[in-house]
Amino acid sequence: MARRASLEPRSRPPIAAGTVRPVALFDIRAFGDPVLRQRAAEITALDASLAQLAADMLDTMYDAPGVGLAAPQVGVQRRMFVYDINDGNGPNTVINPVLMGHEGEQTSEEGCLSVPGLSWPLTRYEKVHLTGVDLDGNELSIDAEGLLARCFQHEVDHLDGMLLLERLDKRDRKGAMKALRGRTLGFSDLAGESRARSVGHGS
Ligand SMILES: [Zn+2]
8 A cells, every 4th residue: 555545644753863774765666567467476585685675665665655565566576565554553564464354344545655646435344364474484463454454455455466446446447547547648747756766776
């Protein structure tokens, strides 16, 4: 995800003295990039490169700003996402996430960092259960509701190659495609807006 229209832009958490490191930002892949349409591969080994990837994804997410970012959005075809919904429990990384169950429905405005500047009312499950592992290999088992549940559904969709556009009803999707076609014509503007500074990480 997940830029949420109603959410205040959030700022980077304070960095403790002595832990300053260079900020590395990815380019966020935008709608139309084929990498967003592919199913990402299961992660089979936890290593230092994965921790570095997560750290750089978090920098990119906070910079955007957004509340979630999936690896395919930075061109990496692996099943991993980072999130921080600004509830005091972030930042977090989930590897090989699986949605196990769901309950109820919620409808609210939802956007995506890969479809910058646009959002739509979207119906999702109100509650979901998510499993996966964290960067240390600890098993995760999370009951989520509200925004967190929405974030999980959005990010797992990314790992399955699905954008929120495909979840819109027929009328909203038609409007969305029209808006996006208009943007493609003025692509230089869109690129300038969505392309953050890039340090390292060509991918
Ligand atoms: Zn997204």
